[in-house]
Amino acid sequence: METIPHFIGGRRFVGEARAYGDVFNPNTGAVQSRVVLGESKEVDETIRSAVAAQPGWAAVNPQRRARVMFDFKRLIEANMKQLAELLSSEHGKVVADSKGDIQRGLDVIEFACGVPHLQKGDFTEGAGPGIDVYSIRQPLGVVAGITPFNFPAMIPLWMSAVAIACGNAFVLKPSEKAPSVAIRLAELMMEAGAPAGILNVLQGNKTVVDGLLHHPDVKAISFVGSSDIAQYVYATASANGKRVQAMGGAKNHGIVMPDADLDQTVNDIMGAAFGSAGERCMALPVVVPVGEKTAVALRQKLVAAIGDMRVGISTDSDAQYGPVITQQHKARIEQYIQMAVDEGSELVIDGRGFSLQGYEKGFFLGPTLLDHVKPRMKSYQDEIFGPVLQIVRAENLEEAIMLPSKHALGNGVAIFTRDGEAARTFASSVEVGMVGVNVPIPVPVAYYSFGGWKRSAFGDTNQYGMDGIQFYTRTKTVTQRWPKRGAASAGDAAFVMPTMS
Numbered sequence: 001m002e003t004i005p006h007f008i009g010g011r012r013f014v015g016e017a018r019a020y021g022d023v024f025n026p027n028t029g030a031v032q033s034r035v036v037l038g039e040s041k042e043v044d045e046t047i048r049s050a051v052a053a054q055p056g057w058a059a060v061n062p063q064r065r066a067r068v069m070f071d072f073k074r075l076i077e078a079n080m081k082q083l084a085e086l087l088s089s090e091h092g093k094v095v096a097d098s099k100g101d102i103q104r105g106l107d108v109i110e111f112a113c114g115v116p117h118l119q120k121g122d123f124t125e126g127a128g129p130g131i132d133v134y135s136i137r138q139p140l141g142v143v144a145g146i147t148p149f150n151f152p153a154m155i156p157l158w159m160s161a162v163a164i165a166c167g168n169a170f171v172l173k174p175s176e177k178a179p180s181v182a183i184r185l186a187e188l189m190m191e192a193g194a195p196a197g198i199l200n201v202l203q204g205n206k207t208v209v210d211g212l213l214h215h216p217d218v219k220a221i222s223f224v225g226s227s228d229i230a231q232y233v234y235a236t237a238s239a240n241g242k243r244v245q246a247m248g249g250a251k252n253h254g255i256v257m258p259d260a261d262l263d264q265t266v267n268d269i270m271g272a273a274f275g276s277a278g279e280r281c282m283a284l285p286v287v288v289p290v291g292e293k294t295a296v297a298l299r300q301k302l303v304a305a306i307g308d309m310r311v312g313i314s315t316d317s318d319a320q321y322g323p324v325i326t327q328q329h330k331a332r333i334e335q336y337i338q339m340a341v342d343e344g345s346e347l348v349i350d351g352r353g354f355s356l357q358g359y360e361k362g363f364f365l366g367p368t369l370l371d372h373v374k375p376r377m378k379s380y381q382d383e384i385f386g387p388v389l390q391i392v393r394a395e396n397l398e399e400a401i402m403l404p405s406k407h408a409l410g411n412g413v414a415i416f417t418r419d420g421e422a423a424r425t426f427a428s429s430v431e432v433g434m435v436g437v438n439v440p441i442p443v444p445v446a447y448y449s450f451g452g453w454k455r456s457a458f459g460d461t462n463q464y465g466m467d468g469i470q471f472y473t474r475t476k477t478v479t480q481r482w483p484k485r486g487a488a489s490a491g492d493a494a495f496v497m498p499t500m501s
Contacts, residue, residue, distance in 0.1 A: 004035040004179045006042060006203050007186040009049035010196025015042060021176040021205070026092030026323035027313040029361035035179045038204035043211035046202045050142040050169035051217050053197030058139050058167035062116040069165050071192035073109045076102065076185070083184060087152050088314035090178040092323040092363065093276045095314060098153075105157030107446040108464045112165035118469050119166055131481045137473040139167035140219040140243070144212045146233065147182075148225045149175035149325050150279045156182055158450070159222045162468035164189070164198055171200045173212060177325055179203050213237045220471065222463070223247065224281070226383070227409065227455040234458035245471055246458040247451065249383040250411030253286045253404040254440060255426065257397070257417035258294045264438075265416040266301045270320075272414075272440035273389040274309065274367050277321045281456075282412050282434075282441045286373075286380070286390050288400045295393045299348070299371060302389070306349055306367045313359060323363040324386060330363045333386035337368055340379035340390070346371040351387055375403065383409065397422055405431040411452035414440050433457065 004023060005012045019037040024030065038046075057065075076083065084098035091098070111118075121135040145159035152174060160170045174182040182201045189199040202208055212218055213236045220243035223233045227248030234246040254269055256262075272284035287302075289295035312319030324330050334352050341347050351366030365387050373380050373390040380390060394400040404413045414436035415426045423437045433452035436442030444450055444465070451462030461467040 001031070002033040004033055004183065004203065006036060006038060006046070007183050007199075007201035008042070008046050009053075009200070010190055012183065015045075023090055023177065023179065024326060024363075025089055026325055026363045027359055029327065029363060032089070033180070035176050035203050037176065038202050038208045040207070040211050042202060042204070043208055043215060046171055046200045047142060047215055047217050049197040050171055050200055053195050054139070054141055054167075054169035057164075057169065057195055057198050060167070062119055062167075065165055065167065066113050066115050068189075068193040069109055069113045069115070069161065072161075072189055072194075073106055073113070075188040075192055076106060076109070079184070079188065083153065083181060085315075086184065087178070087181050088322070090180055091149065091152060092314055092325060093279075094312070094316065094319050094322050096317070097276050097321070098314075101151050102153045104443070105154040105161070108158050108468075109161045111446040111464065112161040115165040115469075118466070119473065121475070127479070128481075130483060131479060133477065133479050135475050135477045137166070137469070138476055139473055142169045142171065142217050143220040143222070143472060144171040144173065144218050146173045146209055146212070146221065146223045146225070147175060149177040150276065150281070152178040152181040153185065155224050156185060158464045158468075160185075160189075160199060162464055163222075163472040164194065166469060166472045168472055169198050169200075171202055171212065171218070173202050173204060173208055176203060176205055209233070210236075213242075214240055216240075218242060220244070221246070222471070224463075230458050231455070243471060244459045245451075245461050245463065247281070247463065248456050248458065249385075249409055250281045250283070250452065250456055251286060251381070251383055251407055251409045252282060252284050252412040252414070253288050253392075253407075254284045255394075255397075255400045255413070255415040255417075256287060256289045256294055256298055257415065257419060257422055258291050259418045260294075260416040261418070262297060262301055266298070266305050268414075268416070268438075268440035269302070269389070270305050270309070274321055274387045277324045277365065278387040279324060279385055280441070282443050283385075284412075284414060284440050285384060285388060286392055286403075288392050288394050288403055290394050290397060290400050292393070295391065299391060302369060303348060306369060309367055311354065311364060311366060312356065313362070321387065324365060325363065327363055329386070330365055333365060333384055333388065336379050336382070336384045336386070337370075337388060340370050340373065340377065343374075343377040343379055345373045345377065345379065345390070375406070381408065397426070401426060401430050405429070408454055409452070409456045410454035411456035412436065412442055414438075414442060
């Protein structure tokens with residue numbers, strides 16, 4: 001059986017591993033490989049490698065760092081098919097969706113290729129008599145990213161591309177459930193010209209996470225995962241003097257106004273709710289029809305659309321989505337479906353018990369639709385993270401705005417309408433970090449930034465975009481004066497605070 005290693009100092013590394021984790025093929029339910037689980041020794045070795053490599057990389061001029069990023073992008077594009085198939089084999093999402101996962105990471109690499117401009121500072125000539133002031137952005141040193149199973153390529157690239165382009169060394173701790181893509185990305189980064197030790201992959205579980213959170217040479221931590229763990233990462237790393245951006249869970253709502261184009265809206269909701277088996281932090285698991293007439297019509301169209309869906313293995317080009325990541329996660333989703341029923345929701349379509357011929361042991365769930373869900377229900381309050389769509393009815397736009405605004409999670413939200421005034425009011429008023437207007441999954445383009453509000457994000461900066469540049473660099477401001485020779489006389493010393501007067 002294949003062993004998935006670390007990637008430390010420019011090479012695959014297993015070391016004296018004492019613990020391993022099973023990596024499943026979600027399509028078949030079988031263990032297909034095992035991943036080495038690092039311990040404190042591997043953490044220290046990885047950080048030593050990164051510390052040794054980083055100063056030389058920071059000294060490389062930004063144009064040359066950008067050229068490495070250009071070559072990295074080219075190599076990923078050339079290996080897209082292999083990377084997507086590898087990703088699907090461990091995650092379970094269909095190959096077309098895996099290619100989308102990788103492409104959204106490539107978008108951020110393209111942004112990072114502009115680092116010679118993005119990392120520029122400012123200059124003011126003559127800020128005072130003979131005084132010039134300028135600022136420069138310098139890398140932090142060694143930084144780390146802890147990433148989830150659901151986007152094994154995109155989220156590591158969101159973090160590492162910007163960090164490395166800015167002159168840092170990066171340590172990636174991917175999910176042990178989908179660990180292989182990270183290794184290939186590190187190898188391609190080396191092939192693109194990055195020095196050994198600039199992109200390291202450290203496999204492991206909580207032991208490795210805690211090692212990174214406490215290690216004195218790690219200057220910043222970027223995290224994406226559940227809200228409880230995000231809060232733990234933020235609190236622990238901050239207490240150890242590190243910069244932290246920790247993205248948590250989501251319960252994204254889609255508000256459907258009476259004037260919405262229902263056919264287009266249903267198409268959008270279906271893909272956003274059930275794509276990638278709902279295992280997206282920007283999935284749309286709650287739909288809010290405004291008015292009883294809208295609710296009745298929307299439900300009817302959703303039932304028909306769900307009836308036409310195709311669930312299949314990840315290599316099935318006709319499948320809309322594949323299995324979920326593990327048997328344990330499948331069982332958790334099924335428990336939430338039952339919880340919703342017990343709480344009083346109407347189970348319109350039950351995805352439990354779905355079985356795919358020839359793949360009966362795969363981790364498959366059919367699409368589930370629940371209606372008459374109430375905000376008091378725990379199944380509404382929690383992130384289910386599966387192919388489950390809940391209908392929460394609202395009487396008017398004000399009530400619809402309050403639902404996502406009052407929810408503890410504030411990652412993304414969307415409104416479907418033809419009314420510009422309603423859309424503008426909604427976008428301005430809703431207390432959520434990312435808003436879509438007739439866009440069901442409003443993940444911002446690479447030159448903006450990704451981040452939610454409330455318990456969906458901990459820390460002051462978002463992922464990628466200019467927030468990423470700011471997060472992975474620190475500003476140094478220089479005030480300089482070149483006085484004329486002989487201009488000073490004895491006794492000219494000033495003992496008051498210098499001002500620009």
